Amino acid sequence: MSNGPVLVPVLGDQLSHGLSSLADRTPEDTVVLMMEVWDETQYVRHHKAKIALIFSAMRHFARELRDTGFTVDYVKLDDPGNTGSFTAEVQRAIRRHAPRGVQITEPGEWRVREMITAWRDTLGVRLRVLPDTRFVCPLPDFFQWAAGRKQWRMEYFYREMRRKTGLLMDGDKPAGGKWNFDAENRGGPDAECRPPAVSHFAPDAITQEVIALVEARFAGHFGSLDHFAWPVTAAQAAHAFDRFLKTRLPLFGRYQDAMMAGTDTMYHAVISPALNIGLIDPVEMCRRAETEWREGRAPIEAVEGFIRQVIGWREYVRGIYWLTMPDLSKANQLGATRPLPEFWWTGETDMACVADCVRATHKNAYAHHIQRLMVMGNFALLAGLSPQDVADWFLVVYADAFEWVELPNVAGMALFADGGKLASKPYAASGAYIDRMSNYCGDCRYDVKRKVGEGACPFNALYWDFLARNEERLAGNPRLANPYATWRRMSADKQAEYRDSAAAFLETLEPAKKGWARA
Template identity: 50%
Template structure:
């Protein structure tokens, strides 16, 4: 009896549940580079190249390990263009009686496999620390699903940074120590870079031919594309970047794309690195005195706390989550998100970096591009699709809650207790962007005023009915109410005029 074993492009893990359930003697692994997965949003060319190259290398690894692997390349003339189409084709070719697969991380693929005209059997994706049942059990009966309390349970479960039943150092969270503004200089040369080998070079040619018009620079391409390279990069970062990661994880600098960040999200989310393995390596650096507690705790929290938490939210909330729009925002995504000129230094910096590297760190995403989208009232679904398209680490299970919930408050407060909006003051404090901006962050009104300043108050006033009773926002409204009426009128008029220019397609 022959079964097909589906392995997706973000499931490149030796310990995948479908592989553990399969039989090397009789079962056939199916992997496929297909049009549907490469184009459901206009993915960054680097993301497509990374995925295809890592898939090809993993298929090679499986064959070396004794598996029978059937692999469909993108340019195969018999390629049906979809995962289900390839399963049907291979089932007919090999006389397979069914398909086993590990649960995908996106509802659209879950639905496609469930509706496939084949006998399919899905298995849990147990590469995560918290199962769906674990998360739902934690969430049941809670009025608010705050990450901090979930994170503490994950610490207890994994025994990471624990001193018996107490947190290492006496505190669960060291964020207070992790909010330093941009330093004078960064003494870390960034992520480990890998020269394209023959497999990667072949993929780069294919991606350039087929996706060269997508937003994003394909070259230079330096990502790790197999497990050994990803682990080498992790060692490099823990030694050189982790010690100062905590201090400056929220800081932004014009000439520093990566600061002290790990740049491992794409490797974790594709399956090349294991989350527990990564956290244990960071914990080891703390215990050996090579990295401070605030840096290690902050890093571990991002993985066993936030990463696990947003996955739990995504699957708990269901397939309609990405369509939510609590604030009824309807403005189209401006062309500046796709590289059109803008005078806003923070936006141009974050978007140009995204174009070049398929990467921006969490504060650039949340407090620059996300903050602007929320203040300007851009439709959340369009914001969601942009983030899903342009970042190499973006898969819907992780990206949608970060965008729909955390960044755009479109889920009504399931994730965030208040919207993450700020004036230009936050960006000025945490970056050096404002020093070279055409706008003046200290101007509150007028033609040179930082757009974030006027849009901030515009957002608060148009959503006053929604947020005036929010205890975390009372001070903001009190400040607005103390302003003279003529000053308030000027701010709103300036914001309306600025948004009008944005809608007209003028450079802003």
């Protein structure tokens, strides 16, 4: 056996000093390997800002590791000899350092796990894969929770996470007398809705170098770098979250589902990109949010809503991903096959809500969860867009999108492609929902009050068309009993009007002209 160091590859979403693969290592006998590889930028053609965020954060993290004494073998994208492949770069590093073994934290995505599993037969040294301890719920615990259940409902899982962490608990009872304050978190925009700015971080020399690299090497990718200001270090992420606690958390609950044209972040924390690459700890965030309530600076509905997203929904979709892969990536229970329209990439549509969401996404690599679910996801569901195309789009365009969190949200929550394993009903809505929760409809060319015909909001006819064409699959869903009862009370002529209006609109959709998502 070699007397060499242990080689510890650290991936681009593992930028945490408490990472399990680093926790038992000392600088004296460890080489940390970090790699910018072409393959990871091209399995889908990621938003320019997403690539820049990850590469810049990786370079900053490497500097922090060196400052603590670790040897870091850092392979930049444009280094001579960079093969562009994770596996090949690990093999090259083994030849350079002659390690006695390779130690790595389990990856977050199925395709990367398959690659690492193959290393056992190809690397020629001992491989040790450790659990990712940065999550509240270890995957074996989630599998045990899900076993034998007819339905996997997040609410019950969330309560277990509350008990496990003690967050918002008074003894064995939920603080405030109930587990969930979602009913208080559904306010639309009003005169008092004036969100303060989020933290922005001017690119330093490292980030500027990365931005130049991305502009040169990924010019054809979706998105802009003109406004790049994401936190790229743990210190910046902590500062951004602290600003959220002080300036936006108190009204986060009230307006968390609201949308306003040109107001891209509303009262959201906008911390998910930093969280998903490891720059900030989820439980620590939740404890700090809880303190804001316990010390009287934020209402419980805001704090509970935030905590539910982090230790409830985020942990839940991770478990669902690993429980259902790889089948989830091919799921299409509603038989949706329509390709993505061109305007999903260009934003060139008269639907004001869609246009604004695409504009914000192109500019920021970000849109908040209701824009994603109830505008883009809702349109995709109603129009019958291919789940695989939609999943690719979401994976490309958002800085926080990794497959473990993106795919269950798209295939399960937004598109019902898994047949209801994740969501209890399709999240289908007409234009009335968007009108209630936003100010988009006031300046839209389409009239949200009109149901059919030229000038009518397309979401209205598409909603009824979706129910009609999926009646055989969905009519037995108890949560859709009322909409189907309404549909059946309509005259045949009225039903035909809706179907014809939807068909006329769908005929206008032009498929994307180039391979924006995949080459």
